[in-house]
Amino acid sequence: MKPLPFEGLRVADLSMMWAGPFATKLLGEQGAEVLKIESPSAWDNIRTLIPQPGKSDPWNSSYYFNTYNRAKQSVTLDLAQARGRQVFLELLAHCDVLVENYRADVLDKLDLGYEVLQAANPQLVIVSMAGFGKTGPDRGLVGFGPVIEQMSGLTSLTGYDGEDVPYKCGVSYGDPVAGVAAAGAVVLGLLQRRRTGTGMVVDLAQREVAATLAGSAFVAAARDPEVVHHGNRHPQGTAAPRGCYRCADEARPDRTAGYNLLPARPFDEQWIAVSVLDDTMWSALAGLLERPEWSALSLTERLARHDELDDAIATWCAPLDATEAVAVLRDHGIASSRVLDTVAIHDDPHLRSRGFWVELEHPRMPADWKQPGVAWRSVQSGRRLDRPAPLFGEHTRSVLRTLLGYDETQLEELHAAAVIGDEPINPGVG
Amino acid sequence: MDQPLLGMKVVEVAGGSPAAYCTHLLAGYGAEVVRAEGHGSPGWTLSDDESTYLLPGKRRILLGADPAGELARLVGVADVVVLDGTPGRFDVAAWRQANPALVAVTIAPFGQTGPDRQQPADDLIAFAAGGTMSLTGDPASTPLVTGGSQAMYFAGLHAFSALLAGYYGTVVHGEGDWIDLSLQECLAGALELYGPAAAHGEPAALRFGNYHRAVWAVYPCADGYAGVFCLERQVPALFALIGDPVLQEERFRDPLQRPAHDEELSAYVLSFMVDRTGDELIRLGAEHRIPFGKVRTPAELIAGPALHERGFFDLVTTADGHLVHVPGRPFVAFDWSGGGTVTEAEPATAAAVAERWESR
Numbered sequence: 001m002k003p004l005p006f007e008g009l010r011v012a013d014l015s016m017m018w019a020g021p022f023a024t025k026l027l028g029e030q031g032a033e034v035l036k037i038e039s040p041s042a043w044d045n046i047r048t049l050i051p052q053p054g055k056s057d058p059w060n061s062s063y064y065f066n067t068y069n070r071a072k073q074s075v076t077l078d079l080a081q082a083r084g085r086q087v088f089l090e091l092l093a094h095c096d097v098l099v100e101n102y103r104a105d106v107l108d109k110l111d112l113g114y115e116v117l118q119a120a121n122p123q124l125v126i127v128s129m130a131g132f133g134k135t136g137p138d139r140g141l142v143g144f145g146p147v148i149e150q151m152s153g154l155t156s157l158t159g160y161d162g163e164d165v166p167y168k169c170g171v172s173y174g175d176p177v178a179g180v181a182a183a184g185a186v187v188l189g190l191l192q193r194r195r196t197g198t199g200m201v202v203d204l205a206q207r208e209v210a211a212t213l214a215g216s217a218f219v220a221a222a223r224d225p226e227v228v229h230h231g232n233r234h235p236q237g238t239a240a241p242r243g244c245y246r247c248a249d250e251a252r253p254d255r256t257a258g259y260n261l262l263p264a265r266p267f268d269e270q271w272i273a274v275s276v277l278d279d280t281m282w283s284a285l286a287g288l289l290e291r292p293e294w295s296a297l298s299l300t301e302r303l304a305r306h307d308e309l310d311d312a313i314a315t316w317c318a319p320l321d322a323t324e325a326v327a328v329l330r331d332h333g334i335a336s337s338r339v340l341d342t343v344a345i346h347d348d349p350h351l352r353s354r355g356f357w358v359e360l361e362h363p364r365m366p367a368d369w370k371q372p373g374v375a376w377r378s379v380q381s382g383r384r385l386d387r388p389a390p391l392f393g394e395h396t397r398s399v400l401r402t403l404l405g406y407d408e409t410q411l412e413e414l415h416a417a418a419v420i421g422d423e424p425i426n427p428g429v430g
Numbered sequence: 431m432d433q434p435l436l437g438m439k440v441v442e443v444a445g446g447s448p449a450a451y452c453t454h455l456l457a458g459y460g461a462e463v464v465r466a467e468g469h470g471s472p473g474w475t476l477s478d479d480e481s482t483y484l485l486p487g488k489r490r491i492l493l494g495a496d497p498a499g500e501l502a503r504l505v506g507v508a509d510v511v512v513l514d515g516t517p518g519r520f521d522v523a524a525w526r527q528a529n530p531a532l533v534a535v536t537i538a539p540f541g542q543t544g545p546d547r548q549q550p551a552d553d554l555i556a557f558a559a560g561g562t563m564s565l566t567g568d569p570a571s572t573p574l575v576t577g578g579s580q581a582m583y584f585a586g587l588h589a590f591s592a593l594l595a596g597y598y599g600t601v602v603h604g605e606g607d608w609i610d611l612s613l614q615e616c617l618a619g620a621l622e623l624y625g626p627a628a629a630h631g632e633p634a635a636l637r638f639g640n641y642h643r644a645v646w647a648v649y650p651c652a653d654g655y656a657g658v659f660c661l662e663r664q665v666p667a668l669f670a671l672i673g674d675p676v677l678q679e680e681r682f683r684d685p686l687q688r689p690a691h692d693e694e695l696s697a698y699v700l701s702f703m704v705d706r707t708g709d710e711l712i713r714l715g716a717e718h719r720i721p722f723g724k725v726r727t728p729a730e731l732i733a734g735p736a737l738h739e740r741g742f743f744d745l746v747t748t749a750d751g752h753l754v755h756v757p758g759r760p761f762v763a764f765d766w767s768g769g770g771t772v773t774e775a776e777p778a779t780a781a782a783v784a785e786r787w788e789s790r
Contacts, residue, residue: 002607005599018622030595045661050623052630063626133762136740140716146659147723150648155655156727157577158566166655166725168648169576170565170637176620177587184591185761187598188459192434192764194601202763208742211731212455212757213583216479218728219746222754225729232554232575236477242554244563244572255633262633269636271573273558277550335550339573341564342628342635345618348559350546356615357629370629372619376592379542379608380526 002381004031009190011097012037012088013072014079016044018145018172019206020101020129021068022179027097027186028071029374029385035095035399036069036390037088039078040421043392044069048427050261052364059392059424061364066389067371070360074390075399076420079110084419087400088112089120094403097186101129101178101206104139114201124199125189127182131174133205143206145172152210157217159229166229177213178206232273233306240302241285241309242275244339247322252343270322271339274313274329276302284332289316346370362388393422432765433460438597439787441466441504442488443513443520446474447579448537448613450484451586452512452593457487458759458768461510464783466501467775468493473515474552474582482748483756486770492777500780507787508532509600510593514585516550517542522608532606533596535589541612551613556581560617565624568639584620585613643689644696648725649703655725656708658699667718672702744769 009032013024021036021044028034038044046065051058059065075091078084089112092098098117100107107113107128117126128134131143132151141147146168149155154174158167185202193199211218217227232243249267276282282302286295289312302309317325322338329336340348346357357370365388374385400406400420414420438461442453450465457463465488476484493500498520505511505525513520514537522534536542539551540559549555557563557575567574575581589611596607618625624635640648645660645668660668662685669677681687682695703711708724715722731737732755744758746769759766 002605003599003603005595005602005607008602022620026591026595030599045663049661050627063630064623067626127761132736133740136736138712138736141712142664142715142719142721143723144659144661144721146646146648146657147721150655150657150723150725153726153728153731154576154578154580155648155725158574159577160568160571160574165640166648167567167574167576168640168657169580170562170567170635171620171622171624173576173580175622177584180584180587180591181760184455184587184594185763187591187594188434188764190598191594191601192432195434200763202761204761205740208737208740208757209587209760211737211742212760213451213580213587214578214728215451215483215756216477217578218732218756219479219482219748219754221728221732222748222752225727227577227727227729229577232572234552234554235577235579239552242552244554244558244574246572252633255631261627262635265633268634271558271564273554273563273573273575275552275554277552281550330549333550335552335555337549337551337555337559339558339563340561342561342621342624344634345561345621345625346629350540350544351614351618353544354541354612354615356618366630372621372625373615375588375611375615375619376595377541377610377612377615378596379610381607 004384006030006032009033009097010095011035011099012092012095014098014100014102015129016101017046018068018175019178020099020182022176023182024099025068025071026180026183028387030376034072035075035091036072037075037077039080040076040418041078041080041425043424047392055364057364057423059427063365063369066362066365069389070371071387072390073395073399074393075396076393078419079112081417081419083414083417085110085112087414087419089116090404092117092120092124095121096123096125096190098124098126099129099182099186103142104130104132104134118199122199123193125186125193126199127185127189127202127204129178129182129204129206131206133208134203145175148174148178148206148210152207153214153217154210156227157214161229161231161233163229174206174210177210178204181209237303239275239277240299241306241313243310243313244271244273245314245317246271247317247320247325268341272317272322272325273337273339275335277335281334285334288328288332289313358385360385360388363391392424393420396420434764436460438462438510439508440464441508441511443469443501443511445514447476447480447484447582448586448589449512449514450476450480451583452589453488454484455590455760458766459764460767463488464504465490466493466504466780467491469497469501471519473519478749481772482746485772486746487767490773490775491779491783492775493780494778502528503784504780505529505532507784510597512589512593514538517547526606526608530606531600533593533600534608535593535611536608537585537589537611537613539613541615542610553579553581556613557617559614561621561625562617565635565637567637569637573637581613581617585611585616588616644692644699647696649700651703651711652705652707654708656703656711657723658703659721664720668720671714671718671720672698674698747771
């Protein structure tokens with residue numbers, strides 16, 4: 001079988017929350033050996049953010065953590081202790097890559113500045129993912145994904161047609177964006193290392209990566225600094241009508257896993273998105289709406305009468321099941337989709353057909369728990385997603401034994417000093 | 431030049447922003463990107479502003495009388511080919527067979543396989559199918575697509591990193607790859623905790639608008655909108671900064687009691703935010719380690735000092751001859767060649783490019 005691209009690479013992963021772990025998940029999925037390093041006293045907060053009810057070790061049973069930390073090994077090391085830092089630097093000598101997403105000043109405060117890291121391994125490719133970069137006037141800001149999204153210009157672009165209020169994305173969008181980019185930055189560093197023979201530091205500011213996704217808005221800002229919101233309509237007016245329309249509600253009684261994170265509802269509202277990309281689609285839609293007199297409307301006319309056309313589509317959709325409505329629209333060649341919610345997306349026939357949802361056996365998760373598959377599908381080599389997220393500290397001893405040659409006495413000394421641990425110290429909520 | 435992709439030969443089969451954004455990043459880090467136009471297979475296209483942003487630094491060639499043959503010859507000597515839109519318009523498998531070291535990245539709304547693979551889609555449709563739209567927008571209004579065609583650009587970013595992974599695999603292991611990217615899957619794999627929660631039996635999350643809870647929300651501020659996004663460890667600092675003694679009461683301090691008093695708490699946070707400018711909040715956030723953010727527009731970012739001091743911006747020339755600032759290198763480490771002018775597409779040059787690439 002064709003090897004995965006990163007087979008043979010070892011990655012030290014100091015990242016936490018979502019952005020950095022998203023990056024190292026991608027590296028792990030492509031074959032890298034990822035060592036996720038957490039302190040017994042300062043672990044990845046995601047582990048305990050949403051504790052699974054009734055579990056004695058909630059840090060091992062979080063669906064949030066376990067989704068984005070698969071294909072990794074878990075190693076505990078307290079970097080606040082000198083002995084922990086010493087072991088860490090020994091480990092780095094056996095690694096190709098280090099990924100971290102601390103605030104810009106944290107590594108220095110831990111006495112693990114770049115000079116120290118590079119002295120431990122001059123071949124090391126270091127990717128730092130501070131929210132606002134390692135330099136510049138904003139380097140000290142604290143930032144999670146929504147802050148990054150706001151400060152990059154992206155949030156300002158989202159809003160309802162004709163309204164000024166900006167809207168954040170429904171997920172912490174800055175995080176996966178930075179994570180995907182960081183995986184690319186790692187590869188650039190590795191390619192450069194092959195050319196030069198030495199390692200390097202990549203300074204990835206999450207805000208800057210996010211801003212690159214809004215480049216055309218910066219061009220537009222030169223003409224008019226005010227942002228105009230278009231809602232779900234086409235921003236350049238090259239498709240119309242275009243929008244989101246409500247269908248009949250879907251009954252979903254008794255759905256709860258006991259977290260009380262989200263309100264249980266007997267019915268969920270269902271929506272579809274429709275985008276009329278050309279005159280042919282429009283003619284077909286006019287027929288469905290039983291308005292043959294509209295079938296020859298030009299794009300210009302459709303844009304001028306967008307409100308009226310929206311009303312007609314909304315009326316047509318309102319009594320229909322969302323899946324059936326989309327099936328009818330697609331049968332007529334009209335670009336459309338259900339607005340798949342977080343439940344419906346797991347039952348989407350297309351994603352199921354592609355085998356997108358995967359079940360990886362995990363000792364603390366239900367057998368039928370589904371995770372998203374690999375987004376980077378190799379058509380010819382096939383996937384080999386077979387490593388679930390690790391338990392806390394699961395691989396500490398084996399890694400220190402195998403890579404550093406530690407014996408049981410040394411491991412017990414480290415454990416007694418809480419440099420390594422099998423569970424978090426004082427775990428709480430959040 | 432200290433560029434990691436010097437020598438990489440890239441063909442972008444002209445289409446929309448996913449492929450163009452991906453190859454824009456490749457070109458910036460040293461790859462030679464040829465954008466092949468006039469292939470006669472319509473798919474996604476670029477807006478004028480996207481062309482201004484994404485096309486400088488690339489050579490545009492206009493395919494001639496035998497577009498399929500010319501394209502095959504180019505791809506036959508390339509390291510990488512990137513294309514977007516619905517599948518089946520080009521014989522990617524044949525390209526790979528003819529050039530086993532080739533890394534092909536296809537970016538389609540629903541991927542290369544499955545019952546929906548040929549369904550037409552734009553950014554809105556892909557965003558809806560990917561799940562993120564169900565979480566975005568005001569709960570009292572419709573689901574909302576995010577601005578800036580993010581389903582397209584997010585997939586383009588995935589393509590950049592996936593392509594580099596494939597290329598690295600070729601360099602190390604000696605064989606190319608064909609990477610099938612789906613806009614829908616890129617989004618569906620990034621549903622934060624809400625996707626995994628539903629997979630674990632929780633109800634579907636309804637869109638949140640700008641408000642998840644009092645300490646994780648966007649509020650009006652004195653000069654626009656600003657957000658505060660606190661984890662539990664940052665809540666005490668926020669309460670201390672707001673300074674009202676009532677926030678020291680157990681019902682607010684205890685994270686288990688707080689949800690029952692969230693509406694009341696939000697009034698305290700709002701009254702604090704609305705009296706302060708975004709810059710003031712950001713300064714306070716840096717001092718007190720509280721994650722405040724201001725909703726900045728592109729014009730505000732261009733006008734501010736922070737990104738200029740980091741040398742972030744490129745200068746590009748618009749079609750009417752104006753120089754404008756656009757986002758430049760995504761990360762600092764390597765030389766970046768960005769910005770410039772969009773060149774005209776050159777007719778009948780595919781064979782010459784292929785010959786030059788063959789000779790390397």
